[in-house]
Amino acid sequence: MITANMDKLMQSGCEPGGTEKVCRSRGGESCAFDGAMIVLQPIADAAHLVHGPIVCCGNSWEGRGTLSTRGNLHRRGFTTDMGEMDIVYGSETKLLNAIHKTHEKVRPKAIFVYATCVSGLIGEDIAAVCRKAETELGIRVIPVNAPGFVGPKNLGNRIAGETLLQYVIGTGEPPETTDADINLIGEYNIAGDLWNIEPVLRDAGLRVLSRITGNATFEEITWAHRARLNVVVCSRALINVAKEMEIRYGIPYVEVSFFGKTEMAKALRSISEVLKGQNAAIGESTEQCIEREEKNLTERLASYGHLRGKKAVLYTGGVKSWSFITALMDLGIEIAAVGTKKSSHEDEAKMREILGPDAPLVEDVTPKNLLKLLRESDADMLVAGGRNKYLAAKEGYPFIDVNQERHSAYAGYSGLITMAEDLSSSIRFYERNRALSDRKGRIGNRAPAPTVVAPRADLCMDPIKHSPALGAAIALQGMDRAIPILHGAQGCTFLGKVLITNHFREPISLLSSKLFVEDVVMGSEERLITAASAAVEKNSPDIVGILTTGLSEVKGDDVAAAVGTLQKAHPDTLFVQVSTPDFTGGMERGYASAVEAIVQTMVPAGQRAAARTARCVTKAIVIFAGMHLTPGDVNELKSMVESFGLRPILVPDLGALDGSRAGVSALALGGTTREELAELPDSVFSLVIGASLEPAARILEDRFAIGYRVFHGLSDLEECDALLDLLSLLGNQPIPLRYVRERKSLIDGMRDAHGYFGGRTIGIALEPDHAVALSRLLSDMGAVTVRAVVPEQTSACLDIEAAEVVVGDLTDLPHRCDLFVASAHAEMIAAERHIPLLQAGFPLHKTLGAATKVSVGYRGTLSRIYEIGTLLMGAH
Ligand code: SF4
Numbered sequence: 120m121i122t123a124n125m126d127k128l129m130q131s132g133c134e135p136g137g138t139e140k141v142c143r144s145r146g147g148e149s150c151a152f153d154g155a156m157i158v159l160q161p162i163a164d165a166a167h168l169v170h171g172p173i174v175c176c177g178n179s180w181e182g183r184g185t186l187s188t189r190g191n192l193h194r195r196g197f198t199t200d201m202g203e204m205d206i207v208y209g210s211e212t213k214l215l216n217a218i219h220k221t222h223e224k225v226r227p228k229a230i231f232v233y234a235t236c237v238s239g240l241i242g243e244d245i246a247a248v249c250r251k252a253e254t255e256l257g258i259r260v261i262p263v264n265a266p267g268f269v270g271p272k273n274l275g276n277r278i279a280g281e282t283l284l285q286y287v288i289g290t291g292e293p294p295e296t297t298d299a300d301i302n303l304i305g306e307y308n309i310a311g312d313l314w315n316i317e318p319v320l321r322d323a324g325l326r327v328l329s330r331i332t333g334n335a336t337f338e339e340i341t342w343a344h345r346a347r348l349n350v351v352v353c354s355r356a357l358i359n360v361a362k363e364m365e366i367r368y369g370i371p372y373v374e375v376s377f378f379g380k381t382e383m384a385k386a387l388r389s390i391s392e393v394l395k396g397q398n399a400a401i402g403e404s405t406e407q408c409i410e411r412e413e414k415n416l417t418e419r420l421a422s423y424g425h426l427r428g429k430k431a432v433l434y435t436g437g438v439k440s441w442s443f444i445t446a447l448m449d450l451g452i453e454i455a456a457v458g459t460k461k462s463s464h465e466d467e468a469k470m471r472e473i474l475g476p477d478a479p480l481v482e483d484v485t486p487k488n489l490l491k492l493l494r495e496s497d498a499d500m501l502v503a504g505g506r507n508k509y510l511a512a513k514e515g516y517p518f519i520d521v522n523q524e525r526h527s528a529y530a531g532y533s534g535l536i537t538m539a540e541d542l543s544s545s546i547r548f549y550e551r552n553r554a555l556s557d558r559k560g561r562i563g564n565r566a567p568a569p570t571v572v573a574p575r576a577d578l579c580m581d582p583i584k585h586s587p588a589l590g591a592a593i594a595l596q597g598m599d600r601a602i603p604i605l606h607g608a609q610g611c612t613f614l615g616k617v618l619i620t621n622h623f624r625e626p627i628s629l630l631s632s633k634l635f636v637e638d639v640v641m642g643s644e645e646r647l648i649t650a651a652s653a654a655v656e657k658n659s660p661d662i663v664g665i666l667t668t669g670l671s672e673v674k675g676d677d678v679a680a681a682v683g684t685l686q687k688a689h690p691d692t693l694f695v696q697v698s699t700p701d702f703t704g705g706m707e708r709g710y711a712s713a714v715e716a717i718v719q720t721m722v723p724a725g726q727r728a729a730a731r732t733a734r735c736v737t738k739a740i741v742i743f744a745g746m747h748l749t750p751g752d753v754n755e756l757k758s759m760v761e762s763f764g765l766r767p768i769l770v771p772d773l774g775a776l777d778g779s780r781a782g783v784s785a786l787a788l789g790g791t792t793r794e795e796l797a798e799l800p801d802s803v804f805s806l807v808i809g810a811s812l813e814p815a816a817r818i819l820e821d822r823f824a825i826g827y828r829v830f831h832g833l834s835d836l837e838e839c840d841a842l843l844d845l846l847s848l849l850g851n852q853p854i855p856l857r858y859v860r861e862r863k864s865l866i867d868g869m870r871d872a873h874g875y876f877g878g879r880t881i882g883i884a885l886e887p888d889h890a891v892a893l894s895r896l897l898s899d900m901g902a903v904t905v906r907a908v909v910p911e912q913t914s915a916c917l918d919i920e921a922a923e924v925v926v927g928d929l930t931d932l933p934h935r936c937d938l939f940v941a942s943a944h945a946e947m948i949a950a951e952r953h954i955p956l957l958q959a960g961f962p963l964h965k966t967l968g969a970a971t972k973v974s975v976g977y978r979g980t981l982s983r984i985y986e987i988g989t990l991l992m993g994a995h
Contacts, residue, residue: 148271148272148273148436148461148609148613149179149271149272149275149609149610149613149614150236150267150268150270150271150272150275150608150609150610150611150613150614151265151266151267151268151269151270151271151272151274151275151278151610152169152171152175152233152234152235152236152265152266152267152275152610153179153267153272153275153610153613153614154265154271154272154273154274154275154276154277154278154279154356155233155263155265155275155276155278155279155282156169156179156183156233156275156279157183157272157275157276157279157307157523158275158276158279158280158283158307158332158356158357159231159263159279159282159283159332160183160185160193161185161187161193161307161308161332161333161334161335162193162229162231162332162335162336162337162340163187163189163190163191163192163193163194163334163335164189164190164192164227164228164229164336164337165190165192165227165228165229165230165231165337166192166195166197166221166222166225166227166229166230166231167192167193167197167230167231167233168197168198168199168217168218168221168230168231168232168233168578169196169197169198169199169233169235170198170199170201170210170214170217170232170233170234170235170238170243170245171198171199171201171233171234171235171236171237171238171669171701172200172201172202172235172237172586172669172700172701172702173198173200173579173582173584173585173586173701173705174585174586174588174589174611174615174668174669174701175198175233175235175236175267175610175611176196176197176198176200176579176582177196177198177582177584177585177586177589178585178586178589178610178611178614178615178617178618179614180196180581180582180944181194181196181943181944181964182524182614182617182618183307183309183523183524184309184310184523184524184525184526185307185308185309185333185523186308186309186310186311186314186333186334187308187333187334187335188334189334189335189336190228190336191947192225192227194947195225195580195581195947196579196580196581196582196944197217197221197578197579197580198578198579198582199213199214199217199577199578199579200579200582200584201213201237201238201669201702202702202703203700203702203703205702206237206241206669206673206702209241209243210238210243211243211244211247211248213577214232214243214245214248214577215248215251215252216577216578217577217578218230218232218248218249218252218256218260219252219255219256220576220577220578220580221578221580222256222258224578224580224930225580227258228258228259228336228337228338229258229259229260229261229287229337230252230258230259230260230261231261231263231282232245232248232249232260232261232262232263233263233265234262234263234264234265234266235266235267236266236267236268236607236608236610236639236668236669236670237669237670237673237701237702238266239264239266239268239269240266240268240639240670240673240674241673245262245264246262246264248262249261249262259286259287259337261282261286261287262282263278263279263282264278264282265278265279266608267607267608267609267610267611267670268608268634268635268636268638268639268670269635269636270635270636271609272610272613273356273437276356276357277356277357277359279357280356280357280359280360281359283331283332283340283360284359284360284363284364284367287337287340287341288340288341288343288344288360288364289341289343289344289367289368290341291338291341291342292342292345293328293339293342293345296328296345297326298347298394298397298398299324299325299326299347299394299398299401300326300327300328300345300346300347300348301320301325301326301327301328301346301347301348301349301350301390301394302327302328302329302330302331302343302346302348302349302350302370303316303327303329303330303331303333303350303352304331304349304350304351304352304357304360304361304372305331305351305352305356305357306330306331306333306352306377306530307332307333307523308330308333308334309333309523309525309528310525310526310527310528310529311528312333312377312528312529312530312531312534313330313333313334313530314334314528315377315528315530315531315532315533315534316377316530316531319383319387319408319412319531319532320387322404322408322411322412323387323390323391323401323404323405323408323409324398324400324401324404324405324408325390325394325401328342328343328345328346329342329343329346331343331357331360343364344364344367344368344370346370347370347393347394347397348370348371348372348373348390348393348394349361349364349365349370349371349372349373350372350373350375350386350390351372351373351374351375352375352376352377356437358374371393373386373389373390373392373393374438375389375390376438376439376441376442377530377531377534378439378442378443378445378446378529378530378534378535379442379443379445379446379447379448379449379535380413380416380446380449380532380535381445381446381448381449382442382445382446383409383412383531383532384409384413387405387408387409388405388409390405391405412532413532415532416532416535416536419536420450420535420536420539423450423539423540423543424451425543425546426450426451426452426539426542426543426546427450427451427452428451428452428453429451429452429453429499429500429542429546430452430453430454430455430496430497430498430499430500431447431452431453431454431455431498431499431500431501431502432455432456432457432458432489432492432493432496432498432500432501432502432503433447433454433456433457433458433502433503434457434458434460434484434489434501434502434503434504434507435458435461435502435503435504435521435522436461436462436504436522437461437462437463437466438466439521439522440457440458440459440461440462440466440470441462441466441469441470441473443502443521444457444470444473444474445473446529446535446538447502448473449535450535450538450539450542452500452542454474454479455479455492455493455496455497455498456479456480456481456492456496456498457470457474457478457479457480457481458481458482458484458489458503459480459481459482459484460482460483460484467480479496485785486507486510486626486783486784486785487783487784489501489503489507489510489783490510490514490783493514493516498516499516499517499546500516500517500518500519500542500545500546501516501517501518502518502519502521502542503518503520503521503522504520504521504522504524505520505522505524505525505617505620505621506616506617506620508520509620509624509625509626510626510783513626513780513781513782513783514783515549516549517542517545517546517548517549518545519538519541519542519545524617524621527541566898566920566921568917568918569907569916569917569919569920569921569922569923569924570923570924571912571916571917571924571925571926572923572924572925572926573912573925573926574925574926574927576927576928579928580928580929580930581928581929581930581944581945581948582910582928582929583884583885583886583908583909583910583928583929583941583942583944583960584705584706584910584911584928585705585706585910585961586611586615586668586699586701586705586706586709587699587700587701587703587704587705587706587708587709587710587712588605588607588611588615588666588667588668588699588701588709589615589618589619589706589709590699590705590706590707590708590709590710590711590712590713590746591603591664591666591697591699591709591710591712591713592605592615592619592627592629592664592666592709593619593706593710593746593773594709594710594713594714594717594746594771595628595662595664595713595771595787596619596623596627596628596771596773596775596776596787596790597744597769597770597771597772597773597774597775597776597787597790597791598661598662598664598717598771598772598787598790598791599661599772599775599787599788599789599790599791599792599793600659600660600661600662600786600787600788600792600793601628601660601661601662601663601664601786601787601790602628602630602654602658602660602662602663602664602785602786602787603628603629603630603663603664603666603787604629604630604631604632604647604650604651604654604663604664604665604666605629605630605631605632605666605668606631606632606634606643606647606665606666606667606668606671606676606678607631607632607634607667607668607669607670607671608631608633608634608635608668608670609631609633609634611631611668611701612629612630612631612633613631615629616629618962618964621962621964622961622962622963622964622969622970623750623776623970624778624967624969624970625776625778625780625970626780626783626784627787628784628785628786628787630650630654630785631650632646632647632650632651632671633646633650634646634670634671639670639674642676643671643674643676644676644677644678644680644681647665647671647676647678647681648681648684648685648688651663651665651681651685651694652685652688652689654785655685655689655692657785658784658785658786659691659692660692660786661692661693661792661793662692662693662694662695662717662721662793663685663692663693663694663695664695664696664697664713664716664717665678665681665682665685665694665695665696665697666697666699666709666713667697667698667699667700668699668700668701669700669701669702672698672700672701672702673700678696678698679696682694682696693720693721693793694720695713695716695717695720695721696716696720697709697712697713697716698712699712699713704911705886705910705911706746706886706910706961707745707746707747707809707811707886707887707888707910707911707913708811708911708913710745710746710811711746711811711812711814711815713771714743714770714771714812714815715812715814715815715818717770717771717796717815718770718799718815718818718819719818721793721796721797722796722797722799722800722818722819722822738764738765738766738803738849738850739765739766739767739768739798739799739801739802739803740760740765740766740767740768740802740803740804740805740806740846740849741767741768741770741799741802741804741805741806741816741819741825742756742757742760742767742768742769742770742805742806742808743770743805743806743807743808743809743812743815743816744756744769744770744771744772744773744808744809744812745807745808745809745811745812745832745888745889746809746811746886746888746889746961747809747832747885747886747888747889747892747960748773748808748809748832748975749773749969749970749971749972749973749974750773750774750775750776750777750778750970750971751777751970751971751972751973752972752973752974752975752979753769753772753773753774753777754774754777755973755975755976755978755979756769756808756833756975756976757769757774759842759843759846759858759976760806760846762855762857762858763846763847763849763850763852763855764850764851764852765803765846765849765850768791768795768796768798768799768802769790769791770791770796770799770815771790771791772789772790772791773790774790775787775788775789775790776970777970777971778970778971799819799823800819800822800823800825802819802825803825803849804825804826804827804828804845804849805819805820805825805826805827805828806827806828806830806842806845807827807828807829807830808830808831808832808833808975809829809830809831809832809888809889809892809915810829810831810887810888810891810913810914810915810918811887811888811913811915813827813829816829828841828845830842831888831891831892831895831915831918832888832889832891832892832893832895832896832974832975833892833975833976833979834892834893834895834896834974834975834979834980834983835892835895835896835899835980836862836865836866836869836899836977836980837895837899838895839862839865839975839976839977839980840862843858858977861976861977861978861981862977864977864978864981865977865978865980865981865984868981868984868985869899869900869981869984872900872984872985872988873900873901875988875991875992876897876900876901876902876987876988876991877900877901877902878901878902878903879901879902879903879937879938879991880902880903880905880933880935880936880937880938881897881902881903881904881905881936881937881938881939881940882904882905882906882907882908882932882933882936882938882939882940882941882954883897883904883906883907883908883921883939883940883941884907884908884909884928884929884931884932884939884940884941884942884945884960885907885908885909885940885941885942885959885960886909886910886960886961887909887911887912887913887915887916887919888915889959889960890907890909890915890916890919890921890924891915891918891919891920893940893959894907894919894920894921895920896980896983896984897920897987898920900984900987900988902991903922904919904920904921904922905921905922905923905933905936906921906922906923906924906925906931906932906933906936907919907921907923907924907925908924908925908926908927908928908929908931908932908941909924909925909926909927910926910928911926912926929941929944929945929948930948932945932948932952934952935952935954936954937954937955937991938954938955938956938957938987938990938991939954939955939956939957940956940957940959940960940987941956941958941959941960942958942959942960942961942962942963943958943962943963943964943965943966944962945958946958946965955990955991955993957986957987957990
C-alpha cells in the first residue's frame, strides 16, 4: 500500500534519474515523516499526533521555526509512544484512544495522524482508525502516510501535499471571495517570514485567501480551491499541490521567491501579471508598491554599505539556494561558492543564470570541504543551515542561519534589512574579538521512598521522554575518535543530530545506515556493513558504535552478525554494538547501555592479572559520569580528583563538549581515548555518578575486583563531603584548603538562601538520575518537591525525594506550585500555568551556556542554590 502510493509520487518528479532532483538526496537530511510534519504542523489549530515510538516525536518536537498567531498546537508534542507490547499485539486501539484523548485535552479543529517507520512496518491501519475516530468525534481526523523509510524529507513534503489535496482542499467554502485572492503554497512562516510579506501583498492590492500552511487555520485550507491564483513560495516540494489544483479547479500558478529585493519585485510582478487581466488596478498598485518599498529599502540599506565587496560561501537547499544568491547580491556581497548538494538540477540552472557559466557550484559540502572552500576562496562569511553554525563558530567565520530552524525572518523587503543587520552584527563580533580564537552532617533525614505512579497512557502529550538511541549517541560523543551509527532510516539520525547539536552547541558525530523501502522489504544487514565500512575507510575511527533503532529491531536484523563481519574486516577499529530499540526505555537507559557496552567490549576479563600489580602505581580513578552531568560538571569533577594526586579516567568524557572541540571532523574528538580504556583494569576505584551507570561499574568489580561507590549527582552538601573524604583516602592526601573554603562558602550561601526555599513547592520533570540529585538538594534547602515527573520507571525513582513520582510527560507537571524545573520544552506549559521555569535536563536549546554550567561540588551546588533561590525570590 505504502509503496504503491510512493510510485505515484516518484513519477511526479522524484525518480532517481529525473531532472528535477526533488528527492534525490539520500542523506544529510531528514526523513519523509519529518518532511510531512514540516508541511502540516504549521496548521496550529489542528493537533499533530505521531503514531510511533518516542523517537519520532521526541527528536523533532519544537525543531521547526514556524510561528503562528492562529493557535499553539504546533508547539505541542502528541505521540502514542509505542512500546514493545504495542508492536507485538498491535496498537490500533491505543491510537484510537490517543485520538480521543487529544480531542478531549485540546479541542483541536482537526487531528493529523502520522505513520512512522515502526507503525508503518507492522502494518497499522491508520486510515481505518482515523475514519472511525472521525465518525465518533465529528471532527476531521486525517491519516498522513509518510513513514521515514519511504524516502527523504522532500518526499514527505509531497506526501503532505497529497494529503491536503485528498482530505482538506475543496471541502469548505469561504465567507466571500474577491478577484485578487491568492493562495500562498509552501510558505511556512519560519521565524515570521509571512508577517514581512503579507503587508506588502496587501499594499499591492492582493488578498491571501489560504496559507498553505504557515500561520494557517485548518478551515482556510478547506476553501483554497476558490482562489484566483496559486503562488508557490520557495518549495519545489509542494509543486504537486499547485499542479493538481490547476487540473482540478483551473487555478493557474506562479513560482516565486520572497527573499531579497530582486526576487520580491519579480514575485509581485508575476502575480500581478496573471491577475491584472481580471483586475486592472492590480497592475498599477503593484508597481506603486514596488517603487515605494524599493525607495524605502535603499534609504534603510544605506548604513550597510560596509557589506559591499564581502565574500560569502552559501549552502542551503532548493529554491533558497538561488534566491539567497540574489538576496546577498542585493546587499553587494559576492558569492564565493555555493553548495548544491540539496538543490535540484533546475535550481542549479537558475544559479548559473544568475552567476554565469563559471558559477562556483560545489557538490561536496562535507564540513571539511566547506571549510576548505571558506579558506581557499578567502570568504568573509558562511550563509548556511544551523548544522553548520558550529563549523563557522569554531573557525571564527561570521555566520547566519538561513534554514528552517532559523530565528530571524529574512523574507520580504524588511527581511533583507534584518539579514543585513544579522550579517553585520556577526562580522562586528569577530572584528571586535580577533583573539577569540566540622565537615559532617546533613540537614535532615532523607525522606521515605515516594509512591511511584506509572499510569499506562495511550496518549503522550508534550513528552519528556527521548529515545534510547539518542542517549547512546550522546554517550559516544564522549569517546575520542568515535563514530556512532544509527541502524535505521535517516530521519532519526538527522533529527537527533540537530537536537544534540543545539543542546551542546558543538559539532556532533552521528551517522545513519539510511534504510529505505527496499532495505525494509529485503534484508538490511548489508546496508549497515556498507555504511559502517565507508565510515571507517573515510575517517579511521578508533571506535564505531552501532546503535539499533525501532525499525531495525522490529525487522529483526542480525546486527550481531553484521558487527562480527565488520570487526573482522576492520581489525584496527573497535565495534561496539548497543541495543537501543526506540520502544524500550528512554534516553538515560540508552546512555547507560552504551557505557555498559563500551566497558563490556573494550575491557576484556583477560587483563586481570596484569591489572593488580599496576594499580597502586597509576592511581587511576574511573568516573562513570551520568547523562545528567554537563560538560562543565565533568571538567569540575576531573579537577577535584586531580587535586588529590589521582588520575581520573572518565567514561564517557563529555567534558570534550565544553566548547574546546577543535577542527572539522566526522569523528567525536577529545573524549576518553582507547588507551585510557585499556587502563581501566589498572584503576583503584570507580566513582559512579547516577545509579543508571552502576552496571558498568559492576563489570569492573566482577572482572578486576575494583570497588565502587554510587553518588546521585554530587550536588548536595552530604555527597560533596563524602566524595572529598573518599578522594582524600584514595589519594592519601588531606583535603586541599581550597575545598575547605568552598565548603564554608556553600554553607554560608545555604544559610542566606534557605529563607526563599522553606516550604516552597516545586514540580520537576527530569530523567530519573537527575531527578534524584535535584530533589535531594531541594529537600536539603527545605523546599518540597510536590511531584517529580520521569519518562520511565527505574530503580532510582525510589530515591527521588518527592511527595509523588509520576511516569508521564510535561502535562503531568503540577498545576500549582512555585517553580518548575524541566527542559526547554516546558516553556509553554510554564507560561500557561504562570509558574517560573528553571531550564534543566534535555534539551536546553533555548539557553546559552548550558554546557558549561557547573552544579557539582561545593561551588556548583552553591551556584544552583542561588539560581533556584533567585527564581523563588522573584515568585514570592
Ligand atoms: S526515520 Fe526515524 S524519525 Fe523518521 S519516521 Fe523513521 S523512526 Fe521516525
